[in-house]
Amino acid sequence: MISDNIMDIGQGQQQEDFFEGTEKLLELWFESTRPGCKSLRLIPRFELDEICKLAECEIISEMHNESCDSYVLSESSLFVSDNRLILKTCGTTVPLNALDKIMICAKKYANQTELTNVFYSRKNFLRPSMQPEVHSSIDDECMHLDKYVKNGTAYCLGGLRDDRWYLYTCNPPRAYLSKADHTLEIIMQDLDREVMDTFTMEQSVDGYHATKLSGIDKLVPSNTKIDSKLFEPCGYSMNGLIGDTDEYVTIHVTPEPEYSYVSFETNQSQLCLFSQLVKVIATFRPNRFLLTVCADDGSDKGRLAQKDMMKAMLPGFKRVDFQMVITSEHAVMYARYERDQYIKEICK
């Protein structure tokens, strides 16, 4: 089987010169209808700190609305709502090592014992050999997830030897009603230098400033409450909570030119997802990116976005890969784009 290591690039580079922007994204959905179930938001902060510690990162900022708690982490983000927990971490963090503790806390504080759905996903790492053992291959990650998930299944979207995206999920029992959720994720690489410079201490004073300067504040629905952080000497994270819903936006920027990486993720339902995509690409100006749209059967917005994106052209870009997976409960669309060489040359 194609090993992750085949794509291990830049091994000659010194480790200290490199940061793996690629996030591991763990999204857990718990049963919410059984009598006695309580909100996951009852898990106290010290336990969330412990969960993050096990994943090898820490909470550096928090923000709340009526439906969701948002935490900016030293490496990416954590969102907790009544029956959904999202842990997204980059670098060499180990989110799967936090699973035991998450399950224990869900039971102890929310009387939640049953996962109704699980999504674990990531792009292929740039430097898989630098990852800790649990995350050293999708194979290992699957085996770890199998301890918590019944009928887990995994897909590789994209070519086995190109940039690609792995998804582990499960086929939930039919008893659970279909949700109407959707998620748009855009993973960008090789980004415009000028845009990336915005996310350095040289150009921006703090997260708030970088958010304005880069235009991120205009990118998200207008009623988004933003918690952003600029890192020293560079790097940026933001969580946004939309109105008082559990809809969120989260953006993470690794601006170093050698391995520039930006991720954008949202489950917002205010903007059409295709126009959201266009805004994101116009703001960050990547030379290549991949995008995924996951849509539950009940999500008209998500399904519509998939249809739009299947047909749509993005001026200046060539779609080099397109894939779709349809399971009994949801549909996942994957596409990879590269800027036309010509345009890439002019832009230099």
Place this chain on the structure above:
Amino acid sequence: MISDNIMDIGQGQQQEDFFEGTEKLLELWFESTRPGCKSLRLIPRFELDEICKLAECEIISEMHNESCDSYVLSESSLFVSDNRLILKTCGTTVPLNALDKIMICAKKYANQTELTNVFYSRKNFLRPSMQPEVHSSIDDECMHLDKYVKNGTAYCLGGLRDDRWYLYTCNPPRAYLSKADHTLEIIMQDLDREVMDTFTMEQSVDGYHATKLSGIDKLVPSNTKIDSKLFEPCGYSMNGLIGDTDEYVTIHVTPEPEYSYVSFETNQSQLCLFSQLVKVIATFRPNRFLLTVCADDGSDKGRLAQKDMMKAMLPGFKRVDFQMVITSEHAVMYARYERDQYIKEICK
């Protein structure tokens, strides 16, 4: 990465009790427009014998029409037309070992030196550990193919840990015009016992008899010339050439109940591919199957079939997986079906 070995089933079984019906399918397209190019059909029989020997099988029967030469092999089939060669072999054969010789013969006899497209595909093996080294994983197969193919890329369609289908192909240079070809492949497992018994020496006298008894003669377009072979004590292969075109049908049956396997493959353009599918399923009555439809950009029939199959319901079956890959030149549709448990129970 998920190793093939995870799915190695029945390892306890003695090797002599087992036959790997799963075929390795190699389809090579050569440049046909360059001045001086001649037909691959000029490759003489003794060289084809040598090619098969390198793949570890042999020609046992041949048939010809104006556009194509068809060979039934001890393990599956070989088709040679002017600029396309298809080598499909099952068991523990090594078709990739024949690639060198094929390229040498294409040059020597047809002045053909350039591959314009390559498709190598197979389902996951039931017993990967029994395969020879070159075919021990898709990773190894890709590396071998890379010696002959520029820009080779590979996909895994279906879950990484379920029944799945691997495809290696290349992005051909834009200079080559898009063909209008399409291929429907149906890979069936766990088939109806009564149907499978047709393909034993106990019930049928020879290939011709088994073709009639099973209804295969009614399954294919009416102007199909059939070359079929019944094996001792069981097993069946047929090649069909349609009219005087290079359209073909090929069917291979491994009837043993413990590992029953039937493959159906065609590029015919007379019947609608969806009705072809329904006829195949009604004839062989599998409990589970996967199907792929590869369609070049120019193939309306292929694209239409993909659309049909994306929406269509097959009564009695549940679609458990659906995937689509769209590249710059063609679209590949993959679906996996299982008979509804209820119906499966009644049918027992």
